[in-house]
Amino acid sequence: MNILLTGGMGYIGSHTALLLANAGHQVHIYDNLCNSNIGTLDRVQKICSKSIGFSEGDVRDTEKLTKVLRDAKIEAVIHLAGLKAVGESSQKPIEYYANNVQGSISLIQAMQMVGIKTLVFSSSATVYGDPVYLPYDEDHPTSPTNPYGRNKLQVEEILRDLSVSDKEWQIACLRYFNPVGAHESGLIGEDPNGIPNNLMPVIGQVVNGKLPLLNIFGDDYDTPDGTGKRDYIHVMDLAEGHLAALIWLQGNPGCHTFNLGSGDSYSVLDLLHHFEKASGQKIPYQIVERRPGDLPEYYAKADKAEKFLGWKTKRKLSDICNSSWLWIKNSRKS
Ligand code: NAD
Ligand code: WQD
Numbered sequence: 001m002n003i004l005l006t007g008g009m010g011y012i013g014s015h016t017a018l019l020l021a022n023a024g025h026q027v028h029i030y031d032n033l034c035n036s037n038i039g040t041l042d043r044v045q046k047i048c049s050k051s052i053g054f055s056e057g058d059v060r061d062t063e064k065l066t067k068v069l070r071d072a073k074i075e076a077v078i079h080l081a082g083l084k085a086v087g088e089s090s091q092k093p094i095e096y097y098a099n100n101v102q103g104s105i106s107l108i109q110a111m112q113m114v115g116i117k118t119l120v121f122s123s124s125a126t127v128y129g130d131p132v133y134l135p136y137d138e139d140h141p142t143s144p145t146n147p148y149g150r151n152k153l154q155v156e157e158i159l160r161d162l163s164v165s166d167k168e169w170q171i172a173c174l175r176y177f178n179p180v181g182a183h184e185s186g187l188i189g190e191d192p193n194g195i196p197n198n199l200m201p202v203i204g205q206v207v208n209g210k211l212p213l214l215n216i217f218g219d220d221y222d223t224p225d226g227t228g229k230r231d232y233i234h235v236m237d238l239a240e241g242h243l244a245a246l247i248w249l250q251g252n253p254g255c256h257t258f259n260l261g262s263g264d265s266y267s268v269l270d271l272l273h274h275f276e277k278a279s280g281q282k283i284p285y286q287i288v289e290r291r292p293g294d295l296p297e298y299y300a301k302a303d304k305a306e307k308f309l310g311w312k313t314k315r316k317l318s319d320i321c322n323s324s325w326l327w328i329k330n331s332r333k334s
Contacts, residue, residue: 001025001026001075001076001246002025002026002028002072002073002074002075002076002148002189003025003026003027003028003074003075003076003077003078003246004028004029004030004054004068004069004072004074004076004077004079005017005020005027005028005029005030005078005080006030006038006059006077006078006079006080006081007030007031007059007079007081007082007122008027008029008030008031008033008078009029009031009033009036009037009038009040009041009054009078010035010036010080010081010233011030011036011077011179011189011190011192012080012122012176012179012235012238012239012326013029013031013036013080014036014040014043014044014188014242015182015183015188015235015236015239016078016197016238016239016242016261017028017029017044017052017210018044018047018048018188018239019209019239019240019242019243019244020145020239021044021050021052021326022047022048022050022120022268023243025246026053026072027052027053027194028052028053028055028068028072028074029041029052029053029054029055030054030055030057030059030065030068030081031054031056031081032054032056032057032058032059032081034083035083035084035192035193036191038054038056038123039189040188040191040286041054041104042331043187043188043234044188046187047183048189049260053072054070057104057136057289057330058103059103059104059106059107060082060085060098060099060103060106061078061106061333062106062109062110062113063222065106066110066113066114067077068112068265069111069113069114069116071112072205074114074116075116075118076116076118076119076120076246076249077111077116077119077120077123078103078119078120078122078242078246079107079119079120079121079122080122081103081107081272082099082100082122082150082151083095083096083099083100083148085109085148085197086126086146086148086149086197086289086293087152087197089146089148090111090146090147091167092244095149096147096151097147097151100148100151100152101151101154101155101158102158102183104121104158104159104179105158108158108162109160109174110310114268117166117168117169117170118169118170118171118249119169119170119172120171120172120174120245120246120249121155121159121171121172121173121174122174122176123152123155123173123174123175123241124148124149124152124175124176125175125177125178125231125253125259125261125280126144126146126148126149126152126243126299127142127144127149127152127153127156127175127299128140128141128142128143128144128146128175129141129142129143129145129149129300130143130145130295130320131203131295131297131298133307134148134297134298134299135263135298135299135300135301135302136259136299136300136301137259137301137303137304138175138301140258140259140303141200141292141326142152144323145293146293156173156255156257158172159173160255162255163254163255164255167253167254168253168331169253169254169255170249170250170252170253170254171198171219171249171254171255171256172197172208172245172249172257172258173255173256173257173258173284174242174245174258174287174328175256175258175259175260176233176238176261177230177231177232177233177259177260177261177262177298177299177300178198178199178231178232178233178261178274179232179233179234179235179238179299180200180232180235180271180324181200181232181234181235181236181315181319181321181324182201182235182270182321182323182325182327183235183236183327184236184323184326185326186323186325186326186327186329186330187330188326189323189324189327189328189330189331190204190235190327193332197249198268199230199271200271200324201270202214203271203272203275203283203324203328204327204328204331205237206282206283206284207279207281207325207328207332208331208332211281213284213285213286214272214283214284214285214286215285215286215307216272216285216286216287216288217268217269217288217289217290217291217294218288218289218290218291218294219291221296221297222296223267223296224267225267225269225270227267227268227269228267228268228294228295228296229266229267229296229298229299230265230266230297230298230299231260231261231262231263231264231265231298231299231300232266232271232317232320233260233261234313234314234319234320234323236316236323237248237260237313237314237315239260240258240311241258241305241309241311244310244311245309245311247309248295248308248309248310258303258304258308258309259301259302259304259305259307260300260305260311261299261300261302261313262299262300262302262313263299263300263301263302263303264299265297265299266297266317267294270317271279271321273318274284274318274320275319275321275324277318277321277326278318278321278322279321279325279328281306281331287293287310305329
């Protein structure tokens with residue numbers, strides 16, 4: 001299949017591009033590089049020894065996007081492009097709505113222009129908001145608590161309306177839990193611009209001496225060790241989830257929602273201790289105040305993806321930490 005990845009130069013997109021190319025698909029990336037680096041393309045191509053197409057552009061540029069879809073004879077799109085910093089989305093909500101919601105509308109219009117009707121959308125577990133019950137299943141009420149989460153939910157709703165208006169669309173909204181880890185080569189991984197917010201990139205910066213220590217946001221939650229618990233999912237498992245969704249969508253029109261998570265949750269201290277074991281390094285940390293907006297715990301009910309897509313996570317927390325450590329070590333050299 002000829003597949004376009006918007007935002008394919010980013011963390012999740014680069015791993016997905018690699019997996020799809022290795023599975024024999026023709027991959028074309030469309031990215032404006034606002035949170036990624038062109039050097040990633042060479043590294044992905046080096047790992048898979050395959051050629052991957054690239055066009056630099058903004059998803060809001062409908063005309064350019066339409067031309068790329070046409071020229072590369074695209075048959076399906078994975079839409080990963082977007083801004084993703086939860087805190088920043090509250091400071092710059094209009095920027096987030098313009099990029100994430102308007103950008104998605106522009107993509108749909110470009111796809112309509114060319115007649116492509118297969119789409120996988122990067123959604124997020126953040127659409128659920130405060131848990132009414134756990135684990136979150138796909139029918140859990142949605143009530144996002146920040147503009148970023150509302151962007152994701154709005155795009156899901158737009159896609160549902162689209163699939164009702166035109167029955168030929170085949171759409172999967174994948175609600176990712178907490179993606180972490182790196183490709184086993186250690187050549188690609190998460191490389192955020194600026195100061196990271198997420199736990200694993202912060203740990204990476206502590207190990208690489210860019211930050212003096214890890215601030216753990218609260219140890220007084222109602223969890224076994226008092227720190228927050230999350231459903232961490234290896235980025236290569238996540239990449240495999242995209243391929244499974246693309247395959248399943250052929251012959252399954254409509255707009256479908258799937259949780260992509262492991263179904264387990266681990267605390268901040270669990271992750272830290274696994275990382276210390278993987279790296280042989282002691283990570284200095286201090287307990288600080290809870291981070292506003294953080295939930296004590298959440299994790300996925302992941303049965304639907306297993307039942308329909310035949311997909312479930314294979315990799316463990318130790319695999320996550322080993323691959324992250326390899327990537328962090330390698331990125332220290334460059
Ligand atoms: P990332 O920032 O590494 O990758 C996103 C890519 O999109 C970047 O390469 C960026 O340059 C590009 N981009 C952003 N706006 C664009 C635009 N207007 N036009 C073209 N390209 C644009 O993020 P990621 O972690 O790889 O996330 C990918 C997707 O998955 C995002 O939509 C994100 O919201 C979603 N998601 C991420 C997580 C997570 O924790 N990483 C969790 C759930 C959902
Ligand atoms: C994980 C745990 C923190 C940093 C976010 C988004 C979510 C999704 C994934 C996009 C929590 C603790 C963290 C630190 C810490 N993204 N922590 N010190 O907040 O679960 O989810 O990313 O869709 O929408 O909200 O991820 O990695 O920031 O935090 O103690 O310096 O680590 O309190 O318990 P989060 P995270």
